[in-house]
Amino acid sequence: MTILVTGAAGFIGFHVCQALLAQGRAVLGVDNLNDYYDPALKDARLQHLIHQPGFRFERLEIADTAAVAALVSPSSGITEIIHLAAQAGVRYSLQNPHAYIAANIQGQINLLEAARHLPGLKHFVYASSSSVYGHAEKSPFSVQDRTDTPLSLYAATKKADELFHYTYAHLYRVPATGLRFFTVYGPWGRPDMAAFLFTKAILAGEPIRLFNRGDMRRDFTFIDDIVAGVLAALDRPPQDAGVKPPHQIYNLGNNHPEKLTDFVALLEEALGRKAILDLQPMQPGDVYETAADITESRRDLGFEPVTPLAVGLPKFVRWYREFYGV
Known part of the structure; x- marks a missing residue:
């Protein structure tokens, strides 16, 4: 009985693998270790995993149909899948759309096609994104809301993934x-996200860019809370009643959107330095606010985020200083 985790060297994937291994579960981690951001960070995460009992790693490109079919074969022993590999980033999707089609569309279909032939597959958990809400007319965002107005190609591919799984x-x-993730941050985070970008710039005495002149709100969610939600979802597969397809969607967010300027202020406090602000207009593909309605995930998964930003950001800063020696 093996759990396949794609994106195992990624931010969320690394933490999910750690949690699964701590529970004594067998994990097959997959990642292509691409250079969307510094591969050395991905390799450092991987080094924390590869020597742990129960972990096996395969370097693999999920857009490679034959490679996925060979790995996720009926004889593989895979009983559960946590699919976190994706081409991430809203703004990068404006620059390199083909990368999103390859990873988020072709890769998703490859895994679904392989998964449907697995004997006794218990559950296929996959990452979606709060970006699918696009031009949402109300806040917080509910899984009952329409999600047919994506503002970026990234968001469109994540919505497509949800439709593929329903089918x-x-x-x-x-x-x-x-699982629709809301602005995840924490130790070992992604260098293209706010906590990482702002910390690096503040320590270097460089300006940080705040879009919409800093007037934005995000439902920043600490990584430990996200991992708890992922594992809770894994252990609660939707039941197949024969009429309704066994498919569910949940929000995983902090349920407490924060002003971007407050986020910066907390970082300044944790770092002991003031930020130089570069106030920019709103960028194409961005949304003003993300806010998670977690009614369903709280009810069905027992999901309850417990880490406020004032606690989570100092934990990130401590990791950053230790990892980079600054």
Whole structure:
């Protein structure tokens, strides 16, 4: 009984693997270790995993149909899948759209096609994003809201992934749960996200760019809370009642959107330095606010985020200083 975790050397994937291994579960980690951001950070995460009992790693490109089919074969022993590999980033999708089609569309289909042939597959958990809400007319965002106005190609690919899973749940009864993540941060985070970018700039005495002149709100969610939600979802596959496809979608967010300027102020306090602000207009593909309604995830998964920004950001800063020696 093996759990396949794609994106195992990524930010969320690394932490999910750590948590699964701590529970004594067997994990097959997959990652292509690409250079979207510094591969050395991905390798450092991987080094923390590869010597742990129960962990096996395969370097693999999920857009490679033949490679995925060979790995996720009926004889592989894979009983559960946590699919976190993706081409991430809203702004980068404006620059390199083909990367998103390859990873987030072709890769998703490759895994679904392989998964439907797995004997006894218990659950396929996959990452979606709060970006799918696009031009949401109300806040907080509910899983009952329409999500047909994506503002970026990244968001469009994540919405497509949800539709693919619904279809496979309907046609082939592949039990699946989609998790819409809301602005995840924490130790070992991604260098293209706010906590990392701002910390690096503040320590270097360089300006940080605040879009919409800093007038933005985000539902910043600490990594430990996200991991708790992922594992809770994994252990609660949707039931196949024969009529409704076994497919569910949940929000995983902090349920408490914060002003971007308050986020910066907390970072300044944790770092003991003032930020130089470069106030920019709103960027194409961005949204003003993200806010998670977690009614369903609280009810069905017992999901309850417990880490406020004032606690989580200092933890990130401590990791950053230690890892980079600054």
